[in-house]
Amino acid sequence: MSYLPDGSRDRDEFEITELNSSTELPKTAQVLQISNSTISHDQFVKILKLPYLTNLIVMNCTLDVIFSKLPKVNRLQTLMIVNCGLTEFPDLSFSKFLQYLVLDNNKIKEITNLSLEFLLEFSMCGNQLDTVVLALPSLLSLKLSKNRISSDSFVCGVPSLTSLDISNNIITQFQHLSASNCPYISQLSCTHNPLKINSFKSVVSCQFLTSINISQIQDLDLNVLRTEILGEFMSRSDEVAGAVGKNTFDDIFRNCLSFDHQEFQKLKRDAIDVMVQPEDLTKVLITGLFGQIIEINGQQIDIEDKVKMKNWICPRAEYLGMCAVKQYE
16 A cells, blocks of 8 residues: 655555456555456456455446355445446345446346445436436436436435436336425436427426536427526526626516516625626526427527527527527428
């Protein structure tokens, strides 16, 4: 074990490619990455028994491991098993104190009642998931993109969640994603799902949601988008953050439940008094929105019209996917 000049212990990181029976494991490793290898059960046990190991990264390997028979370890904080051909979710009871878990690019089809009390970040992108049941009370970040998930029921088991990525799935309706189940969520990415516009009405109740990434919306209704969804997000952002002083949007937000005109004017005066620089905390990215509008309306649009339309939908600095659109004759 090495030490820094100030007496603190150094972080020893090692990488092994093509692990075999004669490979000597680094006894001082805190972070160990193994790639392009076939790892037997006995070898995996020896790896877990390394006395200082806290982060284990396994990539592009073949695992001949019986996870239910692994010895219990208390110091492992990070486990990454990426692109290793896993077909079943591993039994993680050997390491109940995991904080970071990544199982990307495997072939896992379901997660049934995953329970890890201290897990903070969990990623399972690029699998074949269609069933997800979670019991993760401390989880802050969840990434489940590129799967086959059709329901958002899993959010009922992640009450502390702040960031969720469910892009590239087959969810059509948000039925559980709301303030009652995810009161602290602030970032949501749900691109490339066949979601309907009404799905987002329940999401509006999430009071801390400040960043939302959406792809083309089913049954697009611009008035609903403008007043009931984007309007609610934008007005709330200014109220919560005091981000006032440069934005005038009384008309667009007239019917928003959380917009208080008197409070807005007070915050605006206070910001001027103390020279507070206004901020734009809310990011709304709707990929292909303008292309979709044109597709629906069947009309020609130029750059100037796109800017006007953007300002009509959301007169703020948020990015609304000003992408190329199909021109109509």
